[in-house]
Amino acid sequence: MPFGGLTVLLGGDFRQVLPVVPKEGREGTVAASLSKSYLWQECKVYTLLENMRVERDVSTISVEGKVLNFKDWILNVGNGLQHAYDLDGSGDFSWIKIPEELLVSYSGDPNKAIVDEIYMDLQERHGSIDYLRERAILTPLNENVGKINREVLGRLPGDCTVYRSSDSICKGSCNNAADDILYPPEFLNSLKYSGVPNHELEMKVGVPIMLLRNLNPKKGLCNGTRLIVTRCYRILIEALIITGNKSGEKTYIPGICMSPADKTMPFVLKRKQFPIAVCYAMTINKSQGQTLKNVGLYLPNPAFGHGQIYVAISRVTSPSGLRILCVNEDEKYAGYTKNVVYHEIFNDIVPNNLSEP
Template identity: 50%
Template sequence: MRLRHGRDNTSSDELAKFSKWILQVGDGKISEPNDGLVEIEIPKELLISNFEDPIRAIVDYTYPNLLEKFQDVTFLQGKAILASIIEVVDKINHYILDLIPGEEKEYLSFDSIDKTNTTYNESYEVLTPEFLSKLRTSGILNHKIKLKVGTPIMLMRNLDQVDGLCNGTRLIVTRLANHVIEAKIMSGKNIGNIFYIPRMSMSPSDSPWPFKLIRRQFPIIVSYAMTINKSQGQSLDSVGLYLPTPVFSHGQLYVAISRVKSKSGLKILIHDKDNSLCSTTTNVVYKEVFEALG
């Protein structure tokens, strides 16, 4: 459906082939038998093959002429770099933030232990703020967030669904204050509306530790790059898929390649630990998932 509504000069035959390839990846019909993890070949025309610095290459493809257009909402709204793990995403976002001009502002979280929890123990008092700030897991934000005016961000919590401030909404930073962030919605029916984002207290729904961490931080992430999982539901004009680390869960590769509205909007960069180009990557498809759906 994204491909049908996209604006592209690709011929109908080529578009049909691209659409079929995406569906075959999702159904696990490439490199069969595929019931689990399998290596698949990426079509040559989709690969970024000429690079010295892979991060620079994926940024230059996805955000061409970035320094001239880094505050242009129409330029940013349909673009994103996708990666499989948050560590790679953070590395790309830090790289781009260092590139664009402007004064950088750093926001640190306030971390504490939930003392109302029935499992609370007095021994938790020895957990220092420095230790708590280094903890990371799904469901909580980074201890440290760096931003500049013009940075695209994504909400990680529902703030006001009526006004379009939902989990996954992308905005662009227009002002950085000490206690609030002013940002403008980048897409959807509320595009252009300006809102003020406050700090919030958040905890992981399923804590991996024997205590419940409470982190007070702005409910946002920088979104030049985002994880594949976080891109679900997005429709984009240009996707740079960066895979120094392969996908690891069912359907992830399909989600990544099906975000685009056109074949020309997708480029994939894969390399090994020595930064040498690779043309294959892991696809994870468990056929039993489809059997359960049937």
């Protein structure tokens, strides 16, 4: 019997980002999802009916002349039911109109514009825990996350403390005696991987950070936990936890050895660095599970994965806290963004199998 006959609760939302399968396209991603597993026929589906994140009695929004409840708009985007257009003539009807009240207009540098919108009073409140806890900028790619974080760091008073990693090749991953010559430290330092901090980390006291690894779940130090830096030591970072059930507690973060899951290189990189990232901005995928009052969705390029737009817009508690900036050089795309939804992922969630909890 599956799971030895034990009752197992599997929680999740098929509207959100699906499993990441390297070097696989849409079919491979859908095939790796729970609803395509042989276990799915043994499952009974229960649905949650009320959005507990969105505040009650929030203002409505206007989409293409129609007044919509904010919760309903979020669900329409997540289910792929929001009216979509084929703006590029490719036959891909995935471009949706963004409500006017959520759009950010800009001239000049879009990075500066979205930072001004979300961190408008940063100079006066950069040390406020509540101010930092309730806001973030979300964007699809790590490259843009780094640019925004550098933009915000440059506005803060004080000097940066720079922490540099110690990079080497895991000796058990290859047997080539010439590896140290083929892959010098300068080359290893230049490598960037998702989920692994970069060679150089710039820190200042008062900066919000996010853990990239589970360090001590009992003490609230889990992957995704957000903290504020309170002191920078040479081999330790002192920080205050600002999310989770250990919020308000002080902790110390050491440097640890990490290796990326990426297998494209002929060796395994071993990087000793603090398992953290500055989180004035974060990727949309990394924001899953977070609740924020102010979210800036920054789209220098359209979202590329299933559910990314839904995840971003569903992090906020009200429409007044959501601002969206799209960088579209072509005028015909102004006010529109791409909403990627794999409709086939919902096929196995049969309506007559749904029950109220």
